Amino acid sequence: MSHIYGSINSDETPAPVMYPGPLIKWIGKNIYMIAADENIYNTEDIKRILQLNNHCFYTRDCPEVILEGYLEWGEDVFEKLRGGFSVAIWDGSKRTFIAARDPAGIKPFFYYTKEDDIILSFASKIKLLFENTGSTANCLGNIKELPPGHFLTHNNSGPGLCSFELKNFFNFSKCIYRDSHERTMEKIRDHVFDTLEKQLSANTDIGVFLFDDPCSLTILSTVLNYAANFCDLYNLGNLKIFSTHPAHSMRSIQSILDDMIICGSPLNCKYNIIQLPPPGLEDMLSLFGRFTSARELPSRSFSEVKAFFALKEASKHCKTIISYDNSEMRRTYESAASSEGINVLLPFSDCKMLQYFSCIPGFDKSFISEAFQDFLPDRRLIAKEGRNTFENDLYMLKTILNVLLDNDSSPLHYIIDMQRFAYLFMKDFRSYKTNNDILRDINLFSFLIQLDFFLKMY
DSSP states (O other): OEEEOOOTTOTTOSSOOOSSOOEEEEETTEEEEEEEEEEESOHHHHHHHHHHTTOOOSSOOHHHHHHHHHHHHGGGHHHHOOEEEEEEEEETTTTEEEEEEOTTOOSOOEEEEOTTOOEEEEESSHHHHHHHHSOHHHHGGGEEEOOTTEEEEEEEOSTTOEEEEEEEOOOTTOSOOOOOHHHHHHHHHHHHHHHHHHHHHTOOSEEEEEOSSHHHHHHHHHHHHHHHHOTTTTTOTTEEEEEOOTTOOHHHHHHHHHHHOOSSOGGGOOEEEEEOOOOOHHHHHHHHHHHHHHHOSOOSOHHHHHHHHHHHHHTTTOSEEEOOOOTTTHHHHHHHHHHHTOEEEOGGGOHHHHHHHHHSTTOOHHHHHHHTTTTSOOGGGSOOOOHHHHHHHHHHHHHHHHHHHTSTTOGGGGTSOHHHHHHHHTOOGGGOOSHHHHHHHHHHHHHHHHHHHHHHHO
């Protein structure tokens, strides 16, 4: 989503100029336009309500549902949307520009303003703003990111009557927690089931990752049990299950999956197990460039780079991936979705689910493990990352960083104290006492590699 917002301070320009063309609706002499980058999974529910209120639809596109919802409820429509979205609307009747971003921050929204807060351009990627506004050096300081769960309004009712306002439309602490422990476990399961059912119903050609994480295992187990019972209903006849751990054999993966199916018949659950290859040295070198370009800002965690590679490889086998995420990983998943052309669904980023979780005192992943203890497999069956994996990662990152530093034009030479860095670079792997010490240096080297690519790009 990339658009230039026309001058709304001019009487000669009654509406914004946007390209590529947005969805447009005329009501009398008033024009309404919408541009959206979205992955919303409750549009059919909203559409049915709007149809009961005499709204007509001429396309199957989600932006039309959002626009009709805006015409019915105004800015309150944003609170009703479930999924990721960044939306821009022009309301010709009020001469107002409205932009909104989902509460979990799945979809990014950037805008470029003048000093007087006049919005000139907006996009879901920073580099698109660079293209629209020309020089990166001149516009970087004027680029702002719309916070998650907020919408902004930019109104121009006439000469000298321009106003800019930023509002929060979703409050995570809105609910009051009064549930017993048993009721809490039940509600956690209900939230997960409800979100996954809506996501599965709206998508086809689905894949799921096998990761050693209670939330990831909850997603996989739930999808497997739906596949064993409602294969045709939820389009799960061609389910793909991906493993990225080299220690997992086909036999061990099969044992894990059989242990997850607690209802229905395992014979009814048809799926393909795909073991994704680990990236080689050449793959990883090109991957860092692709990852940095797609994500735009360097990540502090090497696990995000590996997740990006896994999504890139998975996109060769299916169109939709359902995965667990956290606040740090959302930007990476969204970057992979846009750059690799894969649809990434994030059940644990559902706004209603996050709202309830935020109200539970001391909530962490142990609540998920307890709520789904009957669904999760014996954790002893699942291979964990050990020192061998860390050693291979560290060796690969050092090799890549060495290649970059051999180039005298690398921008890292201007920001790194090479004498102090040499000690860390030459450190023997056996001198690391804990896995956390290893991960610290792995993440540092990964960040420096990304920083090299980032500074060269911008």
